[in-house]
Structures are given as C-alpha cells and as structure tokens.
Amino acid sequence: MLISVLPVRGKRMMDTFLKFPIRLHRRDSNWVAPLTSDLRSFVSPERNPYLREAEAEHFIARDSRGRTVGRVTASIDPAHVQRFGRHGYFGWFETVDDQAVARALLDTAARWVGERGMTRLTGPHSYCSTQEFGMLVAGHGTRPAAFQPHNPQYYADLLTSAGLQIDFRMDTYSWHTDRNHGQLNRLVSRGEAMIARHGLRVRSLDPARWDQEIDLIHELMSASFNANHDMVPMSRKVLGFQTDQIKQFLDPRLTRFVELDGRAVGFSMLMADANEVLAATNGRAGPTFLLRYPFLKRRVHGAVVLMIGVRPEVDGLGIGRVLAGEIGRVGLGGIPPYRAVHTTWVHEHNWQSRAYMALSGARPARSYAIYGKALVS
Template identity: 80%
Template sequence: MVSVIPVRGRRLTDDFLELPIRLHRHDPNWIAPLTADLRRFIDPWRNPYLREAQVEHFVARDTDGRTVGRISASIDPAHVQRFGQHGYFGWFETVNDEEVASALLDAAARWVRARGMTRLTGPHSYCSTQEFGLLTHGHNTRPAAFQPHNPRYYADLLTAAGLEVDFRMDTYSWYADRDGEQLRRLVRRGEAMVTRHGLRVRCLDPSRWEQEIDLVHELFSASFARNHDMVPMSREVLGFQTDEIKQFLDPRLTRIVELGGRAVGFSMLMADANEVLAAANGRANPVFLLRYPFLKRRIGGAIVLMIGVRPEVDGLGIGRVLAGEVARVGLGEVPPYRAVHTTWVHEHNWQSRAYMALSKAPPARSYSIYGKALPL
C-alpha cells in the first residue's frame, strides 16, 4: 500500500526536496540543483508565483514510511482564464513502480478536480513559463540549465496511469568547433536586417538593472500575448526568477534590438549554471564554495532563456537579428562561451524550427507534455 500526503513542516519538505538525490545519484548525466535554491522556490513567502497560483505538494510513502515519490499540483488562474479548466502536475519523481506513480498522479488529479479543473497536464513545475516537460530522448547526454532530466521509465509510468502525449518539444545545441559555418550564416542574415532597417543592437545595461528587467518584461509580455500554450508571467515573478539566477546572467548575453530608439525585440541568455552545479551534488558545502569562482570562470556554454519580438514589427527580420546574435555566442564572440543550448522549442513553433533547419542542428534532447481528461 502507498500513502500520499500533503507536504507540511520541515521534515516532509526535506523529504520532498532530497528524494531526487537518492533516486538519481547513480545517473552520471543527472545534475542536482542546489537544495537551498529549491527551498526558496517552493516557499510562498519568497516565490511570488505561489501567491498568484494555487499550489500543493505531495509525497508518497510506502508501508515502511520511506518516501518513494513526490508530485506537485498547481492551478494558474491566468492560464485557466485564457485556455480553460486545466490543472498542472509537476516536480514528478518516483521509484519505478506503477502503484506509486498512479497514487501520486491520482492525488494531483483529485486536488485540481476538486477546484473545478477538467484536465490534468504536465509535468509543469509549476507552469509553462518555468521548468517543464518529461525527457523522452537524450538520456545519455548531460542537460544544460533548465533542461529537466529523468529516467526513461517515467514515460512508461505516465502511460500506464492513463496519460497521453499532448505535445512534444526539442532542445538544440551549437558548438563553435562543430557548427561554425552554419552559425556564421545566421550572423550574416541578421546583419543584413540590421543594415536594411537601420536597427541598433545593444547589450543589457547592468547599471540600470530594474529598468532593464522592466523592459524585458514588457517585450516578453507583448511577444507572448498570443502564444497558444502559455501566458506571460507577472513582473514580480520575472523579477524573482531573474534575481535567483542573476549571478549567471552575464549582461553581454542579453541582446535588445531597437528601431528608431524603441526596443522591439530581445534575447536573454545565461551562463550554463549546470557546468558549476555538477561539482556540488546539491550541497553548497565549503569545498564547493571555495571552488565556485574558479568553476564559474570556466563555464563554456550559454543557454537561451527567452526570445521575443513585438508583433507589430513582424516582417522586419527582428527574429533573424536575434538568431544571429545567439549564433555569435555559439561562435565564441563573447568569451569564454563557445556553445549555445536552447530550452524547449515547441513542435508547432515553425519560426524557431526554421532557424534550427538553417543551422542544420539536430535535436539534442526531446521532451513531452502529457495529459488526461478528469472525470466529473
């Protein structure tokens, strides 16, 4: 028998956060996030998203009282208003046991159904502007930051519990020593648009941090206003998330495109924190803290967090400019970075996939979102 209980108190919170370390410690490609960072992320007093949404966390325990699984259930009011009565599950981790997985998913389904939701989808931790997706291809590769990593058997457990694939996504990677010719082609296409339309491209100004994040939020909200799967995050949530990763947000990696003095597009990249976290095993102990400055200076990869263009300037090639700026990073023009990794590219995102085709980069890792209707 398996019991699923809500997370209450320090002990259950510790069980919730530390379970993956025990489950995946033998997987050489799994990189543990810092437990202290995760503790802040699930704390409603610190993470403003948890004050905007409804969220519950659960752990599963076996008859001996051991924690054998975890899951979250969440409802995003803005998403419900736009897309309908959909609840999310996320933070999904479990031993390879159908009973445990089904008990966790049933608990999440009951929780969202009791609040009026008619469909459960995931994994989303906690929504589609945060970490989401189940890894289905690329288990033999190391993930970059914000790329989830899970055992192969998770997909079978979700299917056995009655969930089906809603949509698929891929991530891509480019390397200076492998993809130079293709990346230079993207740079030239971007430069042509800059010249043709009199555009200006600049980096983020760290001396005006809050104003620059205001601008990024404005551009992100405008560019994702009509997105078919997500709603833009609030300024408060964006501020919390960028503050959490600020030490990896090299200002040179964020590009803002201006037309006539007005910002019309942006791309935000960060140094790949996973290259540092691989040495920590989830704990910021004194040895790790001593090595941290050295490890951070040696980061060679950057990861694309967000790209957006104002809808009213469609047709001016702003997307080409931003693709070219990302390619510059991959080419090594922003030392010490010599590789670029994307987060998720939706299977229906034809524009981004067109750029991937031009670069001739194959998918590096593939993800799926699963879902099922909830009975009345």
C-alpha cells in the same frame, strides 16, 4: 505494496520532498542536482511570488515501511485557466520504478485539481508553463543544460500506463563552435543584413540599470508572448524573482536588445550554463564548493537561451533574424569564454524557431513531452 500519499507539512517533510531526487538519481551520471537552498526559495510562498498568484500543493509518497518513494505537486494557474480553460497541472514528478507509486501520485494530483473545478490534468509543470516543465523522452544519455529537466526513461511508461497521453512535444538544440561554424556564420550574416537594411541597433543589457532593463524585458515578453497558444506571460514580480535567482549566471553581454528608432522591439536572454557549475555540488553548496565556485564559473563554456521575444507590430522587419544572428555569434565564440549554445524548449509547432535551427545545422539534442488526460467529473 501499500502506498500513502501525504501533503507536505512542515520543514522536515519539505526537506524530504526537495532531497528525494538526490537519492533516487545518485547512480545517473547525467543528472545534475539543483542547489537545495535555491529550491527552498522556489517552494516558499513568502519568497516566490508565483505561489501567491496561484494555488499549489506538494505531496510525498511513502510505502508501508515508511520509506519515501515518490513526490508530486498539483497546481492551478488562474490566469491560464481564464485564457485556456480548466486545466490543472502536475509537476515535480519523481518516483521509483513502480506503477502503483506513480498511479497513486498522479491520482492524488488529479483529485486535488478536480476538487477545485478543473476538467483536465497536464504536466509535468513545475509549477506552470513559464517555469521548468516537460518529461524527457529522448536524449537520456546526455547531460542537460540549465532549465532542461532530466529523468529516467521509465517515467514515460509510468505516465502512459496511468492513463496520460502526449499533448505535444518539444525539443532542445545545441550549437558548438567546432561543429556548426559555417552555419552559424550564415545566421550572423543574415542578421547583419537586416540591421543594415532597416537601420537597427543592437545592444547588451546594462547592469547599472538592472531594474529598468528587467522592466523592459517584461514589457517585450508580454507583448511577444501574448498570442502564445500554451503560455500566459508571467507577471513582473515573478520575472523579477526568477531573474534574481539566476542573476549570478546572467552575463549582461548575453542579453541583447534590438532597437528601431531608439525603441526596443525585440530581445534575447541567455545565461551561462549553471549546470556546468552545479555538477560539482550534488545539491549542496558546502565550504569546498564555495571556495571553488569563482574558478568553476570562469570555466563555463555553454550559454543557455532562456527567452526570445519580438513585438508583433514589427513582424516582417527581420528582428528574429537579428536575434538568431546574435545567438549564433555566441555559438561562434564571439563572447568569451562561451563556445556553445543550448536552447530550452522549442515547441513542435514553433515553425519559425525550427527553421532557424535547420539553417544553423542543429539537430534535436533532447526531446520532451507534455502529457495530459481528461478528468472524470
């Protein structure tokens, strides 16, 4: 069939772009619809500072009868290009099971970034590697935690048939109080030993000093992620925007700072698993949901690891062990009502984090991949 790929212009087309997955995935009981109102903020250059730091375009695909059959974004992160080379991203990729649609969307994204001097297309990134990214390639039969993308199994075949190959893989992990008790206790004990050996102090985020605490997280994140081989640390404005969007799920007790001689040298940031609440919305926060929201939020039992960072100059003091122990404490039910912990993406080359996963007895729960292809000039 004839496929037209159009840039999104105006509120009506953007609503179509944002709501298309709700119709596409309505029969998948494991897919959790994000709130459309939150997505509107995320795609708005007036609200999302990242879209003032980078270039991005949104597209929808329509068939010959005018029906929306897919969507995609193309984006370029100047900071990433400066550090890693001329790579452009595709993201927000959703499509019916049709190779012609998938190819039309990906060709459009490739052409858009190529016209702006990029030599490689990678993704999916929405919109970059510090936001939600990755194609689910294993674990489709489980419900994702927050910030874990979910997509049909046929997506991977559509990408490879369109000429993209896997650049690297990532996994997510989960711990549960009743399944990993002994291993998590071991992580806690190892962390406590490091605290005693090096005179460390561990504290929670102080909500009364919210802005200063986010400043500190940004400082620690920038220092610890500075040598990352796939990621450019986000700006303070972008971090502030993203944490404000999820602030209602950022239980201060779940963010932990490790201090040495009064100076913060590491942190871990976890949030309550918003997907446990959002599963009841189907993308809309109607009156019934708003009445149920406080009750639903109190019943969230999972926590999601968002970020972990350690200053490189304190490598060797076991700060990572301390943070792993603090996360293990959450998994053991030490911070009610949480009884489970889910990670976001652990890169296949992140040997240190994978070693902690092995110690905790956790196995990969969901696997993701980033795909890429060279662009013909």
